[in-house]
Amino acid sequence: MKISSVYDCNVLPLVKIHNRAGNITIVEGENNVPFDVKRIYYLYDMPSGEARGGHGHKALYQLIVATSGSFDVQLDDGVNKRIVRLNRPDYGLLIVPGIWRELFEFSSGSVCLVLASLKYDESDYIRNYSDFQRYKNKLQ
Numbered sequence: 001m002k003i004s005s006v007y008d009c010n011v012l013p014l015v016k017i018h019n020r021a022g023n024i025t026i027v028e029g030e031n032n033v034p035f036d037v038k039r040i041y042y043l044y045d046m047p048s049g050e051a052r053g054g055h056g057h058k059a060l061y062q063l064i065v066a067t068s069g070s071f072d073v074q075l076d077d078g079v080n081k082r083i084v085r086l087n088r089p090d091y092g093l094l095i096v097p098g099i100w101r102e103l104f105e106f107s108s109g110s111v112c113l114v115l116a117s118l119k120y121d122e123s124d125y126i127r128n129y130s131d132f133q134r135y136k137n138k139l140q
């Protein structure tokens, strides 16, 4: 298996249809994102100063969209780190498997929409950073 890097995680432009009554953005699994969408969830009402995430996934692909407001996503592959700011509902951050992520700097009223390639499975999570580093080293 190829070892994933933070540079495999890209901000993808999403389809946006504009008219005078407002905009619509469409995300179709396997068409606009490189995975089939099996699960959708969203984070909201984050208190100021709070952080979310703080884990990695072994197999899960995700597309993260700031459907309202803005926040930062820190990506970490065990070697390199990158911070991506999301602040537009027509762009989504693709996160590949094997990336430690943290979300923070949520603006007031922000909403973080997540499209995921798998149903919820706690065994796909790596919740401890040392375990994550060991997991990445084993793949090398």
Ligand code: TYD
Binding pocket: 039, 041, 043, 051, 052, 053, 054, 055, 120
């Ligand atoms: P978690 O993924 O740890 O949240 P975050 O990364 O945003 O900080 O999930 C928080 C809680 O919600 C945890 O108890 C697991 C549960 N959960 C589900 O039951 N199903 C899901 O699809 C998700 C994403 C979380």
